[in-house]
Amino acid sequence: MGSCWSIPHPPQGTRDAERFWRALDRDVERAGLPVAILLGNHYHERSAEAIFDRYVRRPGASIWARQAARGRVHCPVTRTFDPGDSLPGGVQAVAVRGLEDTETIFYVAPHGALVFSDSLIGIGSGQVRLPPVSWAPEGPEAQARYRAEFRASMARLLDLPVSYLLVSHGDIVERNAHRALMEALDAPAWGES
Numbered sequence: 001m002g003s004c005w006s007i008p009h010p011p012q013g014t015r016d017a018e019r020f021w022r023a024l025d026r027d028v029e030r031a032g033l034p035v036a037i038l039l040g041n042h043y044h045e046r047s048a049e050a051i052f053d054r055y056v057r058r059p060g061a062s063i064w065a066r067q068a069a070r071g072r073v074h075c076p077v078t079r080t081f082d083p084g085d086s087l088p089g090g091v092q093a094v095a096v097r098g099l100e101d102t103e104t105i106f107y108v109a110p111h112g113a114l115v116f117s118d119s120l121i122g123i124g125s126g127q128v129r130l131p132p133v134s135w136a137p138e139g140p141e142a143q144a145r146y147r148a149e150f151r152a153s154m155a156r157l158l159d160l161p162v163s164y165l166l167v168s169h170g171d172i173v174e175r176n177a178h179r180a181l182m183e184a185l186d187a188p189a190w191g192e193s
Contacts, residue, residue: 021054034060036088040117042072042102044168049075062088069102091115094157098150099136105157112163112177119154120181121190122170128180129190130154155185 010016028035035055037048048063052075055061062078064087070077081087083095083104094105096119106115114120118135120128136146158181165173165180173180 024051024054028055028058034058034062034088036060037063038087038091038106039063039065039069039073039075039077039102040104040106040115040168041100042069043100044117045073045075048073052076060088064088066093066102066104072102095153096150097153098146098148099131107160109161112161113166114157114160114162114164114177114181115166117168119150120165120167120184122165122167122173123190124171126173126175126180128165128167128170128173128184129187130184132189132191151185154181158182158185 010020035051035058037051039045039048042065045065052061052063063075064079064081065073065077067080067082070080081093083093085093087093087106090109092107092109094107094114096103096105099119103117103119105117105119107113108115118131121131122128130151133143133146136142136150158178162178162181163174165177167173
């Protein structure tokens, strides 16, 4: 794929951190491609700079974020993108309406994988749910936008051939991903009844 997702890494100096970096170094070396860190929203930058610093000497190393994230992240954004853009590794940026203005879903077509930041939550046993309205920005206008636009925006994903759901909050859904997404759209949001 050639892309490296911004994921939290274990605390520096721990055995888990050593194993994490060794595994990531092996993957980067094996792929032989530039490291592109894709930020799915402005909240998910926590490991981006550490990963970028580790691979910055590799040709093409970059951190990508939506234009709306500029000034809202502390890591060095080297490239911006708009929804619909094709990103490194053939990843497609899919906009989400009604949550945060920086929220982006990444679609990796060759693998049928959807990669989420905060727009889908794993709840175990291969199930996922939408985040509650409290995850939208504060204020009555933002809450109304969530209620009017969010589910409809997410429903567009059902038109894609989906085999995997990679969520940042929960486990990967590797079986019946399309059905899990459809069920999430019909169910109450996480924590709501």
